[in-house]
Structure formats: C-alpha cells, structure tokens
Amino acid sequence: MRSQHFADDTVIGSRLLLPKLWQRLSPILVKNRSRVGLAVLCLLGAKLALMYIPFLLKALVDGLDTDPNQLAIQAILILVLAYGAARLTTTLFGEIRDTLFGRVTEKAMHEISLSTFKHVHSLDLEYHLNRRTGGLARDIERGTEGISFLLRFFIFNIAPTLFEIAMVAIILWVNYGAQYALVVLVSVMAYGSFSFRATSWRTQYVREVNRADSDSQTRAVDSLLNYETVKYFNNEPFEAGRYDIALDIWEQARRKNRLSLFALNAGQALIIAVSQTLMLGMAALSVGAGDMSLGDFILINQFMLQLFLPLGFLGFVYREIKAALANIERLFNVLEERPSIAPHSAAPDLALSAGDIQFSRIEFAYRESEKVLKDFNLHIKGGQTVALVGVSGAGKSTVSKLLFRFYDPTQGVISIDGTDIKEINLPSLRQAIAVVPQDCVLFNDSLRENIRYGRPAATDSDIEQAVKAAHLAEFVERLPDGLDTLVGERGLKISGGERQRVAIARAVLKQAHILIFDEATSSLDSHSEQAVLKAFKALAGRQTTLVIAHRLSTIVDADQIVVVHAGSVVEQGTHSALLDASGKYAALWRAQLQEHR
Ligand code: ADP
Secondary structure, three states: OHHHHHHHHHHHHHHHHHHHHHHHHHHHHHHOHHHHHHHHHHHHHHHHHHHHHHHHHHHHHHHHOOOHHHOOHHHHHHHHHHHHHHHHHHHHHHHHHHHHHHHHHHHHHHHHHHHHHHHHHHOOHHHHHHOOHHHHHHHHHHHHHHHHHHHHHHHHHHHHHHHHHHHHHHHHHHHHOHHHHHHHHHHHHHHHHHHHHHHHHHHHHHHHHHHHHHHHHHHHHHHHHOHHHHHHOOOHHHHHHHHHHHHHHHHHHHHHHHHHHHHHHHHHHHHHHHHHHHHHHHHHHHHHOOOOOHHHHHHHHHHHHHHHHHHHHHHHHHHHHHHHHHHHHHHHHHHHOOOOOOOOOOOOOOOOOOOOEEEEEEEEOOEOOEOOEEEEEEEEOOOOEEEEEOOOOOOHHHHHHHHOOOOOOOEEEEEEOOEEHHHOOHHHHHHOEEEEOOOOOOOOOEHHHHHHOOOOOOOHHHHHHHHHHOOOHHHHHHOOOHHHOEOOHHHOOOOHHHHHHHHHHHHHHHOOOEEEEEOOOOOOOHHHHHHHHHHHHHHHOOOEEEEEOOOHHHHOOOOEEEEEEOOEEEEEEOHHHHHHHOOHHHHHHHHHHHHHO
C-alpha cells in the first residue's frame, strides 16, 4: 500500500511540490532580501573574474611566445598579477557569498523546523497514537536539510552555471566560429538530458533507501523505548532479529543505490571526455594550420576545463536536488496532515461560571463499526464531584477524552455552562481542565521542572506548595537531590504511584476549574491513597470534578456515582442510594469487598 503511494506521486508530487516550496520559502527570502542581494552580487563578481581568467592566460602565453629579445617583461608581470588577483577574487567572493547566504539558509531551516514542530503538535491524538516517532523525526530532519540544500544550490549553482554556459558559447562563437559554440552546446545538452533521464530512473532507489532508513530507525527506536517489555519476555534475540532484517533491507537498498550512481557517473564522465577531446582536437588542428595562436589553444582548453567543472557538479547537484525533493515531499506529507479538531482561533474563550457540564445524547466510535458511547447522557453540576464506575472497556476514559476534545462525538453535544464546547476556542477549553491521567509520563528532566510543567510560570514556592498538596513532600525529602532529582527517560526512575502524585502536583499548579482524575488512585498503596484523596478533596473543593475510578472505596462520598456499561449510563445516584437499589453498582461493590477480604 505504501510503496504504491510512493510510486504514484513520483511525478505529480514533485511538480506540485515546487510551488508549495516557493510559497514557504519566498517570505523568508523577501525578509532577508539585502543579504540575498549581496550574495547574488558576490556571485556575479566571482563569475566575471572567472570568465576573465582564460583571456589573461591567453595574453600571457602569447606574450611569452615571442622572440626573447622583444619580451615585454613588465607587461607580463602585470598579467601575472592580474591572473593572481582574478583567482583570488573568484575564491574570496565565493566564500563571502556562502557566509552571507548561510544565515538565510539557517533562518529558513529554523522557521520550517519550528512550524513543522507546531504543526505536529496540532495533530489529533489519533495521529500520534499511530505515528512512528523515530521515522517522523527522521522525515522532519531530512526534509529541512533538503530545503536548505535546495536553497543553496538552486540559487548558487544551477542558475549561475546555466549563465556561464551561455557566456562561454557566445565568447567561443564570436572569437573562433560557430563550430566551437556548437560542440559546447551539444555536449552540454547531451550531458543534461543524460543526467536528467538517469537521475529520474535513480529516484526509485533513493526513495527505497530513505524508506529503509526510516524503517530501520523506527524499529530501533521502538524497540529501545520498549526496553522493559523486551526484558520481560527475554525477547532480545527476537528484537535483534527484526532489526537485522530491517538492516538487511537497508543494505540492499544502499547497494542498488550505489550501483545506479556508478552508472550515472560513468555516463557523465564519458560525455565530458568525448567533447573535451573533440574541442582540443579542433583547436590543435587550427593551431597547426596557423589560424590560431598558442594562447587561443590555452584559452579554449581553459574554458572547457572551467565549464565542465561546474557541469560535473551540476550533475551531482541535480541528483541531490532530486533526493532533496523526495525528502521534502515526505516532510510536506506531514505538513499536509490536517487535524480534524482544529484550534478554531476565531471562536470565543470559554466563559466559565459554575463549571456545569452536560453530555447530551452522545454517540462516539473510534472505528466506524464499534460504537463506544451510545446515547450517553450525564449532567455534572458546577462544583460537584462525579465518579464514573464500571467494568474495564465500558467507555469511561472515552468520556473524559471527549470532554478534553481529543476527539469529537459523532452525535450529541457536550456543553460547559451552557456553551457547546465545539464553539469555544480549543486552548481556552483545555486551559480550564486539569487532567491527572491514568499513566503519567514524565519528561527526562528534574522533578521540579516536571512539576512546573503544570504552569511554566510557577515560582519555586508555588511548586513546593503543590508538592505538599500532592503529598509528595515526604518522598522528595528522602531523595538526596530533592526536587532536583532527574527522573530518567519517560520518568521510569520513579514508581508509578510517585509519578501519579507528580501528575497531581501538576494539576494543582494548573489551577483549572474542572478536574479529571482518570484512575488517579489505581497505583497508590492504601496509605498514600488516603493522603492523596485528602489532597484531592481539598483541591476539588469548589471545582467540578470527574473521577474515573476502579476502586469504589475511594469514591464512596462522591456527590454522584454514575455506572457506565457498554457506553451508556445505566445507574446513577449516591453510594447509599445505589447500594439500596441492589443493581450493577451493588454487585460491583460486593465483588470488590470480596477481593479485599
Ligand atoms: P474504560 O475507561 O471504561 O476502561 P475506554 O473508554 O478506555 O474504557 O475504552 C472503551 C473502548 O474503546 C474499549 O473497547 C477500548 O478498547 C476502545 N478504545 C479506547 N481507545 C481507543 C482508540 N484510540 N482507538 C480504538 N479503540 C479505542
């Protein structure tokens, strides 16, 4: 399926790609127009000095090729100095040009990396659940590098080389006749069309290498991220085997890529050798016949050398540009992913008053065939604590994901204080809700910075208060580095219960009006569970709180307990009312009492 996708848009993709690329790059070039202008001036200066070199050489050779008695040594010395100056100018202007334009390329890479990063963050949860982080990072990195390459080489290589070819052809024509210009033009065209065809044929191998590269990287990253799982099942050999297969595919792809590169280089070298031989042969005959001086022969030779140097390079640049376009295409595929839940920045901010939440006739499915929520109705009065209970898979977490707008329901309306949450701008909705997730993943940073994540502007004393509120103080005191302890990748160096309390501390800092606790107490021992519950209650005092609970003991005094079963509310009431009703809740309660006995 995927290879089909690649094969199909080889041509179309690249053709559409250039305007899209221009759209992104032109504002950056315009913004840096003085640098770009100066760089182009340097380029012109360097080219003109370069074009002058063969003429200086000719004058030198002709000047030296006279009777030693008549040798105008002063004139010769001036020519030698001019030759040196022309060489220096060419190199120096080239360097200045690269330095000036380097800034522009960096700015372009900066801007594109940043906008890609923001874009990837704006995509739906669903995209991120399906993504391949290693591969995605690679695509982004290679795409931005491709853009930098394209910028540098298109402006400073392709266009000037074409200009140089035209100039050389004109100079040869005017000074030595059409046949010389013809050889130059025919060989350049032969070279160009051969390179073009051979390079298009090679694109498939370049893509194959890129794909194999991403795939093996994804494999390795995924395997390392799941380090613990690999250990649990003693699956190191299995993982190594899979990585080995991915590397085999990569190796094969690289081999084909290299062989095709060899064919391309050999063909180009042949065309260059034939035309250069032809030119020199013609020039040698003319010198022999007395139609040309030795200086003319040197001039023609020098022009041919100078011309084929960038042309050889042009072949490389063209190949690289094709590869860069393939990379940019992958980056643009990422950029073209559209989130189904757009931030809708024109929508008004959430106007919170009581924090009253209403779910009305909600239907929702992750996959079309399976409805996870069916005619789900629930009213949470402002300031109330409502607990969702029910068997695993009943749809409890889904309810909280809909409230946070990770997904939109397929039918029905969710409203806060009477406003449909779809009519509110997304950041203001999310700012109003603090979530303590089921499994809290931490950044590989200190405990302090991880807690500060709840409100990046929080002061150290705010953090200490949050630590107390989340009953983490005792734990932090026991750590030799206290809050400065590093938590390890994804927070794996601290226990599940501690991670969860870090999540609670973050939620405390966020100071949101609505709280969602998703199984927030599931991995705490009963001592810290009680402590955390107290903290919760203090915190949830006036906020609207949705608790998704498995341990019924933790939510006995919730204002309302809602039993969710197969995506609908089947019972609702206080703990004692539900026990009296002897329904599903009473059965769950009895089952949990049995477990703890
Ligand atoms: P609960 O919180 O009650 O255990 P969930 O709301 O997490 O249940 O899940 C309800 C159903 O939806 C389950 O069958 C689960 O497998 C499915 N589900 C949850 N998340 C996804 C997802 N991202 N894609 C597909 N199915 C999902």
